[in-house]
Amino acid sequence: MTANASSTISPSLPQQQPILRILLIGLLVVLSGYYIWVLYKAITPNVSLAYKAYYIKNQTLYWQPKQPNLALALPTTLETTSNIPNLSRAGWNIDANNNMRELTQQGGLYFTLPTAPTANVTITFTLAKAPLQLKPIAFTFNHYQGSLLPQDQGKTLTAQLPKQQFLSSPQQLQSLILTVPTPLQVTSINLTPIDTNTLSLPHNTGSINQNIGNLK
16 A cells, blocks of 8 residues: 555656746746846936935935926025035035035035026135135036136135036036135035126136136
8 A cells, every 4th residue: 555655646746846947937037027127227217316416326415305406597606504405425514504514625516507508607605714825726517627716815716617518408417526625614605607798807717718728
């Protein structure tokens, strides 16, 4: 009786192996498809510019859902004591105090514009106090390199951003990054298009024109 029972059970094992193999192959196909989908969503996330800049690329200091495109309208003045989403994560102190926010090493702004400006734009950093022995500060705006020049006995730093250096699409993130030798106590940042009919800045204009001529 024992031998007969054994002979009836053993033939069923080879029949189960193809079924298990098919189930395992199917599970691997499903898992592979899932992970490919996850990888695709990670590479091409359908999120706002502000979300991508803050959570994915770690570019900005604050997350602000009310400004999904980090858009600015010119002219504009950014108060650095506010948690504005345009400040870079690098360089800026996360906490503001004494009506200013400190910028060290490298840091700046990220923003978009609804339309590209038709004139050069003056950018001005207003400081709580003038640093000792303040010199021109190098910056990179998109792919353009220039210098912020001290004005008002060192209480402001000013430069002109050439209109042709602005990215044309409202979905492209503009970046302006400063390299500061000593910490700056910044109270506000102003961006204003230049009215060539009423405003003349010969010193800055000459500097910018010289830089433009050196562009390759």
